[in-house]
Amino acid sequence: MCEASGRCGGCGEAPVRRRAAPACSRPRPCVKCGDGPAAVVIRIGDAFCRACFREYFVHKFRAMLGKNRVIFPGEKVLLALSGGMASSAMLRQVQEGLSRETAKRLRFVPGLIYIDAAAAVPTEGAVCGQSLVQREQTLTRMEALLQETGFPYYLASLEQALELPGSILRRGPGGDSEPSPSYKAAVEGFIQQQRQEEANGDGGTSPAGLGTQDGPAGGSHAHLPAAARTEELLRLFDAAETLTAKEELLQMLRSHLLLHTARTQGYTKVMTGESCTRVAIKLLTNLALGRGAFLAVDTGFVDSRHGDVTVVRPMRDYMAKEIAFYNHFFGVPTVITPPLHAKRREKTSIHRLMENFLLGLQVDFPSTISTVYRTGEKLSVAPAESNGELQRCLLCLCALDIAGEEELALEPTLVKEDTGNGAESRAAFIPLLCYSCRLTFKEMGPPATLPPYVRTEAQHRNCRALMKQQIQEFLLEDDEEEPGGS
């Protein structure tokens, strides 16, 4: 096997090994127009000039949306921004797309959300002192960026995840049951409606509420949450034993917060800015985490596990390099914050290991990431997955993939703990989780440190299961159902 550092001579196999171009001070002409000086190399050896690159970039975004046809005209779409390069590029593409002339204009209504996750990054004195100042500065910069766009925006902090309702962990109504109108019919209907409005002297639809700011909990201005909340969140993250568990926890809280905002503010779609590089890394990371059954949902273009709110990933075809060049050439503003593992020395996470592995391979074998991505594209969501009737994992809302017998195999690995207060023991959560969430859960702190909404929903489900067991004999069952199954 080739080593991760990739500098060995290779296995003598097919993958194209990159040869550096000969040193020369004058860049070659663009391969597309043959005119302008090439500025960036896309894929292997395709050198584009700035203008052609811009066309290529913009075209890709529209093609991605057009090919998949899941965003209907007039629909409210929430853009999840992290301030990083990919989501900022996504915002710019949406802005460009909305401002085109009528025929080619993008037709949805965007809203923006930024989740301040500074509390999850462990720094000394995270609750006070210099890092608080930095956090406020970042928030201010982000707010200025959002305000400039003119779209309605929401500033949330990860601490608000502690106040979510238990219903967030339940699949929303609709999605699979009702037949959606055909895309073409919807577009035609929308265009007709617009013509009507213009004929009536209306200015046409415009994004509602310029510059409104609302948090899911109703807070208005960009200010930091109460220190007590931040401490509670820090305790939650501290209690997680491994960096891998922390990363998974962060992703989970973030996605629940996004979902909550979308639901309460009436958005049916959420767009996240995962680039091709990020998707490829996530694909392999999730395999290592035991989420092989859910790869299509976790990395595909459409993620409809929540039922009423669909997550869409329009940037998944762009390499991180293309995004970085685009942002640099065309002045896309970003607000970079250090990620969870920036300064940690000691142990690493599966996420980081996989990132280093893939990026290292990519240097010498430049088709690595696109190969992983294309292989992932072949995965499709299992029909059972889109069925709303199935039992779902408490944390990730994917279909439970463990049958009863395998539970017994996991039991010896569960730490026997003193259920002194009786109410909450780890064992009570296990049957509600899918395989990989169980592994993550085992590395998290005692159940008492978990966010309230997780504990509430877990209790709720266990109560129902207990109740169902008690009245089992009185229930009428179909012959196909397994008796005693819950």
Place this chain on the structure above:
Amino acid sequence: MAAPVSLQVEFGGGAELLFDGVKKHQVTLPSQPEPWDIRNLLKWIKQNLLKERPELFMQGESVRPGILVLINDADWELMGELDYKLQDQDNVLFISTLHGG
């Protein structure tokens, strides 16, 4: 003997965090027998500018995978990467793509 070379070295995408948060550096490379190229520049940066965690910026004699290099606003792959001979008043920009988005 190569004359001293004056450059603007910039960092973006989060790479500036390793350089005290300073994005633009005006540097003058001292004169030396071999001509200055990117390879030598990297060594120089490691010794003189990099404040902490060198492994987050460099790997071996090149930059860490995930860090892009632009020479005068063009991809370094077009210029010969590590072998590009630096000229006076060149602009070298390092963008980190490792901080997601």
